[in-house]
Amino acid sequence: MTAADGAPADPSKAELGERLATWLEGLGLESHLATAGLPTYVRDEQGRARWTDPGTGEPLTRAQLGQLDQLLHGEGSEPEHAVPVSLVLIARHARLRTELLAGPWFSYETLAELRGASVEATRFSVHKAGNERRLLVVPSGDRSIVPAFQIDADGEPRADLAAVLEPLLAAGMDPWRAWAWLTQPAALLGGEVPERAAADPASAGLVALAAARLAERVADRG
Structure with a gap:
């Protein structure tokens, strides 16, 4: 041969x-x-x-x-x-x-359309909310996307998720991992989906506590 x-x-x-x-x-x-x-x-x-x-x-x-x-x-x-x-x-x-990408998410353009605002104003608002750890912004290729679960009917960040997102983002958690944890059944919550449980005042505190504990693990590994 x-x-x-x-x-x-x-x-x-x-x-x-x-x-x-x-x-x-x-x-x-x-x-x-x-x-x-x-x-x-x-x-x-x-x-x-x-x-x-x-x-x-x-x-x-x-x-x-x-x-x-x-x-x-x-x-x-x-x-x-x-x-x-x-x-x-x-x-x-x-x-x-x-x-995750097969589920609902917003680009700057589609979020601007929901808000009835310009793309430039929407981009500025998204970056500001991301920097303030009120919004999860996920890099995907050469663009940034906003998972839809955290957006209310007016196109604004859900207020009930602020206490959940802040510790995760402050700990430097990978955005994709944060997206997955927030939208799938979580062991720390007995199988509840964090973003859904956060909308219920009866379980919101438990979700925030679970997020804080997860953030501690992320910080320790980092």
């Missing part, structure tokens, strides 16, 4: 590259390699995995593939059965972002 340039191919390199690619595909993690800053691969016309160094754009050497193999299998007590935790987390976060 020869390489594309006529030089003898390295069977061990091809075998290892194929094994890694097939393994990652079985886990559904192949599309997250670039996000993790790891080498990536494409399959050629024959379906063979061709691995590339992200720094140089050159094909990976056998030694580099070996290093990648060790890195991906380096977690857990049984390396042969290990799952690359960092890639799993990246994949999980990507799925979560997709789910």
Whole structure:
């Protein structure tokens, strides 16, 4: 067997590259390699995995593939059965972002339309409320979006969420994680959804307390 340039191919390199690619595909993690800053691969016309160094754009050497193999299998007590935790987390976060973006949110333009205001005035207002930790503003690509759960019928930040958002944002919690915690059942609230529970005066104090405790954890990790 020869390489594309006529030089003898390295069977061990091809075998290892194929094994890694097939393994990652079985886990559904192949599309997250670039996000993790790891080498990536494409399959050629024959379906063979061709691995590339992200720094140089050159094909990976056998030694580099070996290093990648060790890195991906380096977690857990049984390396042969290990799952690359960092890639799993990246994949999980990507799925979560997709789910969140499938729900309602505002751009500056759509929020301005709801308010009956100009886009410029709306952008200024959103930035001000975000800086004052009264509004969760989430970066998404080259734009900023405002999750709709925190906006009232007039297009203004919900007053009942102020005590919940402030500690989370002050602690530097990742905006995507904050969005997820606020809109999904929370263990700290016995399965209640925080943003919904905050609207009930009977449970608003408990939500604020749960947010403060979560913020403490975030701050300790940071």
